[in-house]
Structures are given as C-alpha cells and as structure tokens.
Amino acid sequence: MLSACTGGALVNSWPGLTSSQNTIYLANAGAIYALNAENGSLVWTFPEKPDNSKPFYAPPAVTDNLIVAGNYGHILYGLGTDGKKKWEFDSRDGNFVGTPLVYEDTVVAPTANNKVYAVSALDGKELWSFETENTLWATPVTDGEVVYVAALDHNLYALNLADGTLVWEKDLGSSLLSTPILTEEGVLYLTTMGGELVAVKAADGSVDWTVPTGGRLWGSPVLHEDTLYVGSENGKVTAVSIKDKKIAWQKDAGSPILGGGALLPDGVVFTTEGGTVVAYAFNGEKELWRHTVNGKLYTTPAVSGRTLAVGIMEGDQLVQAYNVNGQVSWPFVAPK
Secondary structure (H helix, E strand, O other): OOHHHOOOOOOOOOOEEEEEOOEEEEEEOOEEEEEEOOOOOEEEEEOOOOOOOOOOOOOOEEOOOOEEEEOOOOEEEEEOOOOOEEEEEEOOOOOOOOOOEEEOOEEEEEOOOOEEEEEEOOOOOEEEEEEOOOOOOOOOEEOOOEEEEEOOOOEEEEEEOOOOOEEEEEEOOOOOOOOOEEOOOOEEEEEOOOOEEEEEEOOOOOEEEEEEOOOOOOOOOEEEOOEEEEEOOOOEEEEEEOOOOEEEEEEEOOOOOOOOOEEOOOEEEEEOOOOEEEEEEOOOOOEEEEEEOOOEOOOOOEEEOOEEEEEOEOOOOOEEEEEOOOOEEEEEOOOO
C-alpha cells in the first residue's frame, strides 16, 4: 500500500470513510457516495457516472456547507452538501491521496507528487503551494495561523497558513503517514513508520517525548482524556499515557492494523487487515466486542451518532455498519 502512494500508478482501490451529522461519506474507486447513517441508503453519488480511471482514495473533508474531495486524476472538487459540484482545482501534476483540510475559507490539500496546495474554499482558486521531498498522505492540521504537514520524507512541516512560507521543519527519523493531533496546549501527537508515538511542541518543532510501540504505525492516534490509542502493523493496539509518557497497556488484535482508531462511548475500536473489527474498554481491562467481515480492513472507521461504519476491501460489500454496542446494522453494496 505504501508503494501505491508514492506517485506511481495505483492498481487497487481501498474505501475511505468520513462522517458528518447523519451522513457517512464513502470514497471508493471512481466515486464519492453519501449514505444515510441510520439505514445505509444511498443519498447521492458524485460524479453520477463514476470514472474508475480517476479513483478517489481519501475520505472527503466535510464542513457544514462544503465537501472537498480529490482524486487520482489530479483534480480537487468542492461539492455542496447535495453532491453538486461548486468548483474544481486542477493541480496539473499532483494526485490527491490524502484527505484535505478545510479551515474557514481555505482548503489545504496534500498530494502524492510532493506538494501541498492551498486553494480558496469559495471558488477553488490556488492561493499557494509548498513542495516537500516525498509523498504527502496525511491530512494537515492548523491552529488558524500555522498549518502542520506530515510527510513521507520524515519531516513535519510548519507553514504559514496565509502564504505557505516555512516556519520550521523537524526530521522525526521515519516516514510520517498519519494526521497529527493538535491540542489546545500546543502539542502535536503523531505516529511514525519507525513505530514511535511522538509529542512535538507546535511552537518550534522540538520533540517533547517519544514512546516506541514495537510495530510500524500507519494510522493516526486517537485521544481520550489523557491517553493516546494507536494500532500498529504488528497487530497490537497500544494505549500510551500522556502523563506518564509510557505504555499503559497493549492488546493483540490478531492481524496488522493500518488505519486509525475511532472513539466509542465506552472505548476505542480498531480494524485489521484480516477483517476484524474489535473494541476495547478505555482502561484496557476487557474486550468489549469483536466481529469479523469477509474482506480486508485498511482504513479508519467512521462514527456518526450511534453508527460505526467500516470500509471493506475485497469483500462482499463496501461498508458494514454497527451500532456503538457492536450489533450489526446495515451493509452497503456498490451500485451496479
């Protein structure tokens, strides 16, 4: 999967999910699908006739009045909540495999061709671009003045949101594939392919602490109170205490975890390459529930209300939904 995101031709498509209010948004092959979170019914499809030669890989970014999705045909689309196109931006050479960031009137979009683009959320016109040394997969994050971009070139970049000029950069020693968490305290938490969970000070890029987890980390951490939860390629779910700066507990999910986790009312849920959906209590004392689907699970689950949706690759359906207690809800099968 890593080789699929380094600028070459992509052969396989994995479904990406995001959610907003009562809607689950699915990016798969040549289309974006909007699904009713309660029953899985199809609300709309963009484009109406999917073009599998220009697949969508990353979950779209969703705000109250704008949906932004980029494809592997170097086009970034701004859509209304009704699925109708408002604008499009052609990067000319950058294919979009990461979810963009939408902040007020600015969209910041990473590409597989080493550039991050900022465009207007109103009309899609380019505002600025910044070039790194390798692929950009992770969604940027911002505090409103500085935007933070994680790259496969091992660097975490801090750029001025207004004009894209470099504030600082920090080499973290390994490829960065996941979206950082930015806290109100000015700390960035992110994972590395070197297997470390890292805390970085947003002000200057200095590393506060690192915790090795024992396996390569593809997905973003999730934060609940003072604990970070990550899943690793070795199949382990690891809980790290921010206060103690060490591992609080680890559980073996049984198969590689390549996506991030999702928060439930009573715990955290992860999916595995082997098709397992597993939820653990926050304190790690018990496994809350576990299901196995026919297919591979690579991407982060999406939660909308009391619905948890997982995207399935090489399975009988594209999405399987559960309620937050682990009871099977609805499936979504690709329209023919």
